[in-house]
Amino acid sequence: MAAATAPTVLHAPAKLTLGLRVTGVRADGLHLVDAEMVTLDLADTLTLRPGDGLEVEEAASGLPVPATDDNLVRRALAAVGRTARVHLVKRIPAGGGLGGGSADAAAILRWAGVTDPGVAAALGADVPFCVVGGRARVTGVGEVVEPLAHRDATYTLVVPPFGCATPAVYRAWDEMGGPEGASGNDLEPAALRVEPRLARWRDALGEATGEVPVLAGSGSTWFVPGAHPAPTHIVVRTVSSSEQAPRSS
Structure with a gap:
C-alpha cells in the first residue's frame, strides 16, 4: 500500500x-x-x-x-x-x-x-x-x-464588524477633490465619508490607548503603535519576509 x-x-x-x-x-x-x-x-x-x-x-x-x-x-x-x-x-x-x-x-x-x-x-x-x-x-x-x-514593531488593532468597499473609498476621494490625510493616510477622510461609523471605533481606540489611531489603507481597521491589550483589541507584531515561507507537516 x-x-x-x-x-x-x-x-x-x-x-x-x-x-x-x-x-x-x-x-x-x-x-x-x-x-x-x-x-x-x-x-x-x-x-x-x-x-x-x-x-x-x-x-x-x-x-x-x-x-x-x-x-x-x-x-x-x-x-x-x-x-x-x-x-x-x-x-x-x-x-x-x-x-x-x-x-x-x-x-x-x-x-x-x-x-x-x-x-x-x-x-x-x-x-x-x-x-x-x-x-x-x-x-x-x-x-x-x-x-x-x-523593523521590529508592535501595533494594536481594532477591526469593526463591517468593511469598507475600496472602490467606494477611492470614488469618494475623487469626489472630495483628493484630500490629504493628516495622519499619513490620504484615504482616511474618504473612508470616513463612505462609512461614518468608523469614527466611533477610532475614538474608542484613541480614548483607550492615549494614541492617535490611523486607518489602515481604505479601512476598516484602525491601529496605534504599541501593545494595548483589551477584549476588543488585537495586538500584533511585525515579522520579516523569511517568516512567511510555506512549510510542510
Whole structure:
C-alpha cells in the first residue's frame, strides 16, 4: 500500500498599511499610490492535500468568507494551473483591510513557485506585496514592491464588524477633490465619508490607548503603535519576509 501523502501547510500572514499617499490617477481610472506596508504575525493557515475543493473554517470575527470560485484561493490556484483540496483557517478578520484574501492568494503563489508580479497583481492590488512580505514601499497600483529593512514593531488593532468597499473609498476621494490625510493616510477622510461609523471605533481606540489611531489603507481597521491589550483589541507584531515561507507537516 502506498504511503499517504503528507499535507502541506501554508502560512498566510496579514499585512498592515502604515501610511498611504495617493499620487495620481491612471488613464484607466486606477489610482497610483505610495505606501508603506508590513507583514504581521496574525495569519491564516492553508492545509493542502491532493484533490480539488475549498473548505473555510472561520476562526476570527469578520465578514463571511465564501468557499466559492471567487475566493482568492481558488482564483490563485487557477492562475497557476494547479489543483488542491484546501482547508483554510481564517484568523485574519475579513473585510478589515488587512489583506486576508490577498495573503491567502500569495501563499498559493509562493507554494507554486510563481513570483511574477504581473500574475500577483492580476489577482489583487495587495497580492504583490503579500508575495514579497516583510516591510516594503509599494507604488504604482500596488504592483511595484521595493523591500525595506525589517523593523521590529508592535501595533494594536481594532477591526469593526463591517468593511469598507475600496472602490467606494477611492470614488469618494475623487469626489472630495483628493484630500490629504493628516495622519499619513490620504484615504482616511474618504473612508470616513463612505462609512461614518468608523469614527466611533477610532475614538474608542484613541480614548483607550492615549494614541492617535490611523486607518489602515481604505479601512476598516484602525491601529496605534504599541501593545494595548483589551477584549476588543488585537495586538500584533511585525515579522520579516523569511517568516512567511510555506512549510510542510
